[in-house]
Amino acid sequence: MFFKNLIFAASMSAIIISNPANAVIGPIKITLNPTEISSNYFNEDDTSAPFASEIYTEDDIKNSKSTNIYDFLTQNTSLSLAPSSGNRFSQKISARGYGLTVGSHNLVVTLNGRRLNNIDTSGPSINIININDVEKIEITKGSGSVVYGDSAMAGAIHVFTKKNLETKVSVAMGSSGLVQTSASVGINEEKIDLNLSIDRLKLGGYSAAGPDGNKDKGKQTNSNISVRYTTDAGTEIQLDYQTNKSDNRYPNALTKAQYDADPSQNGNTSRNYTLREVDSNTATYSIKRALTDSLTLSRSTSILNKDSQNTYYYSTGPNKLIYDSISTDYILSYKKGGLKIDSGFTSFDGSRTAPEATTYVPANTTSKINTGLFSQIQLTNKDTTYSFGARKELVEYEYNPIIKSTTAGNWLQRFDKHHLEAFDLGFNTKLNKNTAIFSNYNQAFQAPLIDRFFNYDGVWNGFMSPSTSKTINIGVNHLTDKSKTKVTLYRSNISNEMFYNNSTVKNTNLDKSHKQGLELQNLFVVSPKWSTNVNYAYTNAIIDKEADNSAFNGKTNPMTSKHNITASVIYGFNDKANMTLTQKYRSKAFVEEDYLNTSSQKQQAYNSTNFNFSYNPNDDLEFKFDVENLFKNSYGTWVRADAIYPGNSSRNIKAELSYKF
Structure with a gap:
């Protein structure tokens, strides 16, 4: 409690004593000015939005010197990530x-408005995004459920790519057999834009080789x-076509004694590493048309086909899965004066097919269909913005075994459906030209x-049963000529939070739980040569009530760092x-299956220091030198x-050369 209060007092003091002035951007390009938010269709500035957000522009991403999208999110945002x-x-x-x-189950992730979330627990396919193509990343926290519906309980991550205005190639080489090449071509004419890009990554592996001679390479x-x-x-x-092909091996689990002795060893020398192979293709068609000066209609349709297979050490062959989905969104937008209205129809029809039977399970297809209607209104009157939105969504499931039977078990066809609702109510008002407060429910x-x-x-x-959440956010945004500060306090009350109960070996629900915390972000230009960025999140996640196991009551949610x-x-x-020098720290937590908080072992803290040096002799040529995990934590x-x-236990070095034609 003392630490939380201290952080809050320090952040508020920084706001109060700062000299108000218009934000500027110095020679080091750090985004201080208000930044337009694109993901909720209202396109207001982030400092005027009635919800909490983190916005990273192209300059922010370039300054971070991150080599991939995972590195950027890990090292620069309030999010937690781990392999x-x-x-x-x-x-x-x-x-x-x-x-x-289960954090990624409660976040929506989009790429240019297209959802990347899967219908199963494999998580969103963020690895398909090339960090060099990213124009902006928007993280909306405790909001987004009206527009994006299912899974937006913690919020949403939105990635937007940029137009390539030139031809660019880059080559990178590093330790552990890292080789990365990328190329992009942009053709921009009066009425037509054409963009092509390709990115290839090869990794030799960090861990010792398995019996078949393969490391955790990919x-x-x-x-x-x-x-x-x-x-x-x-x-x-607009037409987009994207492909992703990958195959990689990842290591087996270690005991604590093995991990302490050498985290790069193969814990069981008789076992090969798990091999995962993925081949996916996505086609997206979108059209946007102005019906009148105030009214715009847009439509977007995406079709995904993905084959995935895992080969485990105990497998006689690969376990194959086939994913197919089609999603369509219709959005009608009205804007006149200070009034904005967005209404939409969204649909998603996804399936996963297991084409081969196992000892206990027949070949089968399991599908999930989401159909939603939403509408949101935003009214700006002088220095105050009000917003309200609501959504209704129907979610339908079907389990369809190839071999059917009238008896119970895996051979019985099954159906289920849920009618779900979301809404959001918020406001943002300026106290003066530099400070605004906001709140939303x-x-x-x-x-x-x-x-x-x-x-x-x-x-x-x-x-x-589905999970539901009710979240309240209260925050302040403040700008000076040298800094940009955001502070948010929040609390979420959750019903039927889903989890895997290891003691019963079943997926089930927690009756009641809550999350609360504080988020602080400060960007500060010390001088034309120096700038800093601090992003801090304090989190407390508690299980309030579980009728089937009262011993869970009052315990902390596992894998949640304070x-x-x-x-x-x-x-x-x-x-x-x-x-650029970056330090990332995440405190200890209870291990993944420890809902009783009694395990003798704890999830260790994450601690990583990264260094980057970049040199641009001219506008076309750039050289970068990166050191990840400088102190080998x-x-x-x-x-x-x-x-x-x-995970990572080595010091990783990489050199990259980029050239624009």
Whole structure:
């Protein structure tokens, strides 16, 4: 409590004593000015929005010197990330106390408005995003459920890519066999834009080789083609086609003794590493047309096909899964004066097919269909903005075994559905030209992901109740000529939060739980050469009531750190050279399955120091030198006592050369 109060007092003091003035951008490009938010369709400035947000522009992302999207989110934001069971190509994400175990289930992630969330617990496919193509990242916290519906309980992460205005190639090489190449081409004419990009990554591996001679190595290729055409009448038509191919191996779990002795070892020398192979294709068609001066209609349709297969050490062959989905959004937007209204219809029809039967489970297809209607209104009157929105969504499930039977079990066809609602009420008002306060009340929901219906061996577990949350945010935004500060206090009350109960070996619900905390972000320009960025989150996540196991009551949600802090310093030597030093710290937590908070082992703290130096001799050429985990701090993910999936434990060095034609 003392530490929380101290942080809050310090942040408020910084706001009070700062000299009010218009925000400026110095020679070091750090975004202080208000930044337009695109993800909620209202397009207001972040400092005028009636909800909490973190906004990162193209300059912010470039200054971070991050080498991929996971690195940027880990090292620069209030989010928590960790490799999923040691898989660096697929990472878990947590925000606002939902924990690294299930945090990504409670976040919506979009790429240019297209949802990346899967219908199962494998998490959103963020690894398909090339950090060099990103124009802006928006993180809306405790909001987003009206527009995006299902899973936006903690909030949403929105990534927007930029138009490539030139031809650019880059080559990077680093330790542990890292080789990365990327190329992009942009053609921009009066009515047509064409963008092509390809990114290839190869990693030799960090851990010792398994019996088959393979380390935890991997490779990945992402490619994208985008065409946009604007008609004489101003209608925008866009086609995007994106492919992702990857195969990577990730290590087995270690005991604590093995992890302490050498986290890079293979815990069981008779076991090969898990091999995961993914091949996905996504086609997106969108059209935006102005019906009148005040009314705009847009439509977007995306079709996804993905094949995924895992080969485990005990497998006789790969476990195959086939994903298919189609999503369509219609948005009608009205804007006149200080009034903005957005209404929409959204649909998602996704399925996962297991084409091969196992001992206990027939070949089957499980589907999830979301159909939603929403409307939101925003009214700006002088220095105050009011907003209100509501959503109704129908979620339908079908489990369809290839071989059917009238008896219970995995051979019985099953159906389920839920009618769910979300709404949001908020305001933002300026106290003066530099300081604004805001508050909003948000109701959100998460419909179960289809993995929840099955046990670890694929045997039918049963349908589950959706989770619902009620969140209140209270915050202040403040700008000076040298700093930009955001402070938010929040509390979320949750019903039927979903979790895996290891003692009963079943997926189930917690009756009541809550999350509360404080978030502080401060960007400060010390001088034309020096700038700093501090991002701190205090989180308290408590289980209030669980009727089936009262011993959970009052316990802390596992894999939730109370303190999460990022601090970075940017120094510009001159117009051509600068360096960035970043420190990321995340405090200890209870291990993944420890809902009783009694395990003798704890999830260790995350502690990483990164250094980057960049040199631009001219506008076309750039050289970057990166050192990740400078002091070789080890980090692993604890599932339970003596079950630790190793993460990063080495000092990783990379050099990159980029050239624009």
